[in-house]
Amino acid sequence: MSAVNRKDSLNQFIQQIYGRPVVVKLNSGVDYRGVLACLDGYMNIALEQTEEYENGQLQNKYGDAFIRGNNVLYISTVKRRT
Amino acid sequence: MFGSLLRKFLRYLFLVALFEMVVLTTFITPTEGIKLELPNTSFMVNQREIGDGTLYITESALSWVNRVSGEGFSLDYPHVVLHAVSRDTSSFPHENLYVMLDIPWDEPGENKAQETSDENGDDDEENSTSNVTELRFIPNDKGMLDAMFHAIRECQALHPDYLDTHSDDDEEGIFEDEDEEGEYDLGAGDSAIKEENTETTNGEPRSEEPMEMDAGQFEDADCEPEN
Numbered sequence: 001m002s003a004v005n006r007k008d009s010l011n012q013f014i015q016q017i018y019g020r021p022v023v024v025k026l027n028s029g030v031d032y033r034g035v036l037a038c039l040d041g042y043m044n045i046a047l048e049q050t051e052e053y054e055n056g057q058l059q060n061k062y063g064d065a066f067i068r069g070n071n072v073l074y075i076s077t078v079k080r081r082t
Numbered sequence: 083m084f085g086s087l088l089r090k091f092l093r094y095l096f097l098v099a100l101f102e103m104v105v106l107t108t109f110i111t112p113t114e115g116i117k118l119e120l121p122n123t124s125f126m127v128n129q130r131e132i133g134d135g136t137l138y139i140t141e142s143a144l145s146w147v148n149r150v151s152g153e154g155f156s157l158d159y160p161h162v163v164l165h166a167v168s169r170d171t172s173s174f175p176h177e178n179l180y181v182m183l184d185i186p187w188d189e190p191g192e193n194k195a196q197e198t199s200d201e202n203g204d205d206d207e208e209n210s211t212s213n214v215t216e217l218r219f220i221p222n223d224k225g226m227l228d229a230m231f232h233a234i235r236e237c238q239a240l241h242p243d244y245l246d247t248h249s250d251d252d253e254e255g256i257f258e259d260e261d262e263e264g265e266y267d268l269g270a271g272d273s274a275i276k277e278e279n280t281e282t283t284n285g286e287p288r289s290e291e292p293m294e295m296d297a298g299q300f301e302d303a304d305c306e307p308e309n
Contacts, residue, residue: 042242
């Protein structure tokens with residue numbers, strides 16, 4: 001059944017992006033860039049070396065950050081910045 | 083009698099205004115499910131220092147009580163949008179545990195009175211995010227920051243999204259019910275996992291097909307409620 005395959009490949013994909021830099025956008029519009037440490041079924045997200053961007057401006061830096069899933073608009077991978 | 087009630091109410095309003103709409107009430111020390119109890123922790127709301135006190139991270143709530151006045155607050159975990167260990171002393175002079183809330187501070191638990199948070203705008207920067215409250219817990223022992231972070235994280239996991247409870251699906255999470263909640267763009271490979279359907283993150287159930295509006299579709303609808 002295709003649903004199972006999609007589920008598997010989604011899990012596989014999420015496994016692949018652990019430890020990689022991601023951008024998490026919240027419903028409020030604020031972006032968090034950091035290294036993905038954890039992502040669960042509720043879209044709860046743990047990031048390391050987190051940078052908070054508001055309107056493209058760096059606002060804050062955090063060591064570890066935990067974002068509650070219901071606020072997450074999307075998560076996407078980013079190219080590692082040089 | 084009604085007059086005295088009104089007076090009490092006005093007095094209450096006055097007291098609340100004195101505290102700049104921050105609701106700190108007489109506090110009952112938590113006794114159950116305490117993950118972490120941390121005395122000598124100062125507390126700030128939106129850059130404003132409240133005082134020194136004790137932080138309680140319990141399974142049901144995040145609480146803090148002022149050491150001097152005995153006033154404090156309790157906060158449900160679903161309001162915690164984000165929490166983080168902030169060690170960047172260029173943006174804030176002390177290492178702290180940063181907590182962002184999705185509600186204005188004056189009425190925790192109720193998403194209203196947005197305009198009041200603008201009134202006490204000490205800083206211009208607050209106005210851009212007046213619906214959001216920023217808390218900072220500054221422990222005397224900076225070595226506790228990681229323990230605080232992980233304790234809150236564990237308690238967060240105990241309180242999944244309450245908006246989701248009316249959903250017919252089981253609550254295993256996005257992977258189990260993704261079939262009904264839109265496609266994931268796996269073909270994009272490295273570039274993204276984006277949910278096409280952003281509403282689902284709010285816990286709103288969605289039908290698979292976009293609804294077609296048809297002028298006549300409710301023509302035969304019964305005006306009387308069924309029950």
